[in-house]
Amino acid sequence: MSLDATFTREIPLLEGKSSFKEIDDVIAKPVESKPTIKWWIAIGISSTALLIGAVCLGLTFWYGIGLWGNNQPVGWAFDIINFVFWIGIGHAGTLISAILFLFRQKWRTGIARFAEAMTIFAVMTAGLFPAIHTGRPWLDGYLLPYPNQHNLWVNFTSPLLWDVFAVSTYFTVSFVFWYVGLIPDLATLRDRTTSGIKKFVYTIFSLGWRGSNRHWQHYERVYLILAGLSTPLVLSVHTIVSFDFAVSVIPGWHTTIFPPYFVAGAIFSGFGMVSTVLIIVRKVFDMEHIITVNTLEKMNKILLATGTMVGYAYGMEFFIAWYSGNPVEQFAFINRAFGPYAWAYWIMISCNVLFPQLFWFKKIRRNIPITFVIVILVNVGMWFERFVIIVTSLHRDYLPTSWAMYYPTMYDIGILLGSFGLFFTLIILFARTLPVVSMAELKAVTENAQPKIHHNGSE
């Protein structure tokens, strides 16, 4: 990217000049062609992981959650770690599609649809864990406030209930946002396809969209408002997740910076995952000129910014723990850094704060293999962040007699693997069934797509 160009105009999103027709052809290609060998290998790996997870989950249902490693005093472990991890991943999608939209960042176009889909799949994967951790997921209906035969209402004071509302709202709104964005593209596909069944399906889901400007007018306003609604929503979701911990009085959990710190961490981990997937997808589906190095570089900048924010929160927590003069608080943090789980703590610090600092260098930001390694490390680091917060705070109870260590069982690990399997299987299926880049939005930001003359001006 030449610096001079950025001052005066946006960088052209598409590398090489593509006509509208070519854009359609490139984006619709995975949808309209037969799957390649690469695709079959990918789905084979991911569905194997999914299957392993399903078996572990089935055994858990049969024998109960005693199969997991959770025990006193570490009563919360992999289930909630994975939940927070996946929910966090979901945040990047909404950030890209909503917040960057509000900030008029045009480079988001190439990756927005994909990131939104990832949001939905990540929230689905995340939602699995609160559902299964109850042990009897078929009774989860009681989580909702409905007039039941016991005359009971749910506990509205509990942040875990806020989670139920937040996650289901988040899923619904993200899904609706994603679908609204898909409607024009489904119409394009409907008018392109020659297969009868596909045409039938596209016809139904595109709702008879014609691209009428009388429709676009309302559509654009709704899209803007949805983006405006999603922005505080995405903040609220991880804020509420952080409340799960922070409203308690457990040292290491109860600290007021948790809400913004969790949100920054969520965006950080989400961008890590989006980058990971995009780097693979642009290779597998030959989309190097749509998901460009420029886009990846911008994402790396955001990774650097959010990683540093997370680092600020780590520092602030440590400083205030010392400053509070509270010995229990001080012990919790010293134990994190130098106790039996110190290795997890230092994985977290190095992957989340130190390695992303390499992105200060432009050469590294634009180097795809190094970026790939760093974003994988970010994923690892953010998973360990939740591990550190949850397990190290719990394993040293107020009573030293109940101190213990936590060890995951093979079922814990199997379900974690299965969650990756579920996520990636859905992603791979999505990439073949729906356009992974918004054709309408992409066309709107290509060169010469907007008129140069303004009638009636905007005055």
Added chain:
Amino acid sequence: MFGRILNKIDEEFLKSEPRKGELFAVSALFDTPDQIITSAEKVSGSGYRRFDVLTPYPMHGLDNAMRLRETKIGWVGLLAGMSGTTLAFLMIWWMVGIDYKNVIGGKPFFNIAPSIPIMFELTVLLSALTLVAFLIAVFNKLPSNANPLMATEFMKHVTSDKFGIYIEAKDPKFNQNEIKSLFSSLGASEVYDINEVSYDEGKTKNPILDFKFVGNLIGVGIVTAILSYFTLNYLLFLPPFNWMHHQAKVLPQSESKFFNDGFSMRKPVEGTVARGFIPYEFKGMHDSLVVETPNPLPVTKEILEKGKKNFDIYCSPCHGYYGKGDSRLRGQFPVPPTLHSEKVRSWKDANIYHVITNGQNVMPSYEKQISRDDRWAIIHYLRVLQRSQNAPDSDFEGK
């Protein structure tokens, strides 16, 4: 089944020969954004009202060129959002503040601060869903797959790479040739006539009424019903769905399989003292050996009320509410003598305490049922009863 319906649709929509219906509109395709915006300006400026511009993506400045009024859909979102906030507030307030009060962590039943997260979520949820529903159904009047523009060559371009404009035949100023020349003069790359789709009623039978289709529908219904029946009545009761019927606990009056002696409860260690049950040191001794201790409790309203409560529960079944020995047991148990006798009235408190604790004649010990303090409170109350039935004249002189 799908194939049949699709074939019918395709017959009408995809056939290449021109449609037979009436003229719906005259349309034109343009290649550049500047052309379409000029055309939109021109068409709206010429006084046409029933026209529309179709573009593959939203274009800046078209709203002004078409002279469209600003959309009001934002208000829908605002109203829906506000009702979401209110509904959430009312729901939480009524459920935990009124209907189901539960003390949780010593917090107030209803408080605004912990209700804000859910109020916020429901605001967003209602606002977003209502907006999208209104966008689709009310403002854009979708779905509308029956629009005559569907499946035309014109449509294929405007959802992909060209910009289209059309003027409906219903427009009061409509004149086919005039419009065609207008479009050509504006630089249209193609001009099309678009006809309505006509179903020939006699020839095309509605595929929905096809016997096979209806039969399949009924078949699907029956299968669904049977599956639901088995799911709800059998499948949901297979393990691991035990619905808590089997629990690792001992039911009352049943033998424990865990302990060898068959009892599920363990006996406390010898010499264990239960809380609030300090052993009575004159247990089982004769009255004469009792060392007289005064009643440790003061005479207060609360103590007397406690005494009355316990007297009414434990003593009154035999002794009667006023201690007159008028048992409510109707002869099923020996009637005790009155408590207002000279003998009982002259007893020291410690004697009465000894009787309650130890029992006397057929009266059993109440040591296990009544706590120490309650026994003393009963004695205070008994003194009140005695005084009330045998009041000396001095009590009345004050009047």
Added chain:
Amino acid sequence: MDNIKKLPDSVNKKGGIMLILGVIILLVAFVFEPQRAFFDYLWIYMFLVSIGVGSLALVGLEYLVGATWSTPFRRITEILASITPVLIILVIPLFFGLHDLFHWTHHEVVESDKILQSKSPYLNVEFFSIRTAFCLLLWLVFFFFMTRNSQKQDLDGDVTYTKRNITLSTVFTPFFVITITVTAVDWMMSLEPHWFSTIYGVYYFAGTVVASFAATTIAAVLLKQGGYLDPRIKNDSFYSLGTMMFGFNVFWAYIGFSQYLLIWYADLPEETFWLIHRWEGSWKFVSIALLFVHFIIPFLVLVGRRAKTNIGLLKIMAPWMLFAHALDLYWLIFPTYFKEGAGFSWPELSFPLIVIGLTMILFKVLSDKKNLIPVKDPKLQAGLEFHL
């Protein structure tokens, strides 16, 4: 560009009178109630830090994220940021009042207080002074280089100045976050030395950004209406100013709510006393007023799309937000002094007089020397062309 008029001299006169009046009030207050005068002065100082350093951060942010809409307003923000060097002089009197302001400077108190003893490696006058000096110098250095680059660009329009400023602001932003946190913790949180909250720095940061956007907005609106700004700046450009003010105000509310809810919910005595002080007597009404003035009313007014392009409305809402930030700082600082209930009397009048007077003089002096828009900035054209 020459036909644009300069600010009249009366601005200097009015500003000077206000400033002198404010200083006199403060001095009189010092004679009668020295402690109160120092609290007033701390209030003034923190507010000036908010808009001065906050504006410097906005300048940095514009370079960092490559925003173009804000370029026409950047010079106004830079003038507001030139409060930063003035802070170095302004902070000196405060050091004479440390004993009046901060509980932890009293040796006899620290000796009998275990918690304060454990904090004394951080909370001692020497280290405190070093930190304050470090923050002020750091701001000064970045202010100096960033505005100088921007100034020089007005002459030749060289792109390298923008490049340099991008580098500078990239380095500045993390430092800004750290220094603003340190300032908030040192000068305000340590007024209640037993109390602690990890979000405090973020809370103050959110307030400073809102205040700086509000200050830029009101300055831009007044200059535009007086005809001192380039006429090419249209109302649409104000949309983003309004939006950012609105957005960061919501962020402030979010941070404030998070802090309140977590303390309320955990109900730990070592944290709740801070909130209880702000619920004592008439402080209760200040706390409720803060919620309405700082969040609910501006939220409802600015939520619509049209509100943000309505200059008349922005002319009301921008000073409103500045007032809200002053109230926020009052709410943060003064419960330590007025323990029984909020107090407001003539000594507090020095606050608006000094702040407004100083800003007016700065504007007059600097606008005589500089262009009010960065005339040769490569991003300027894109910023002027912005339309909704």
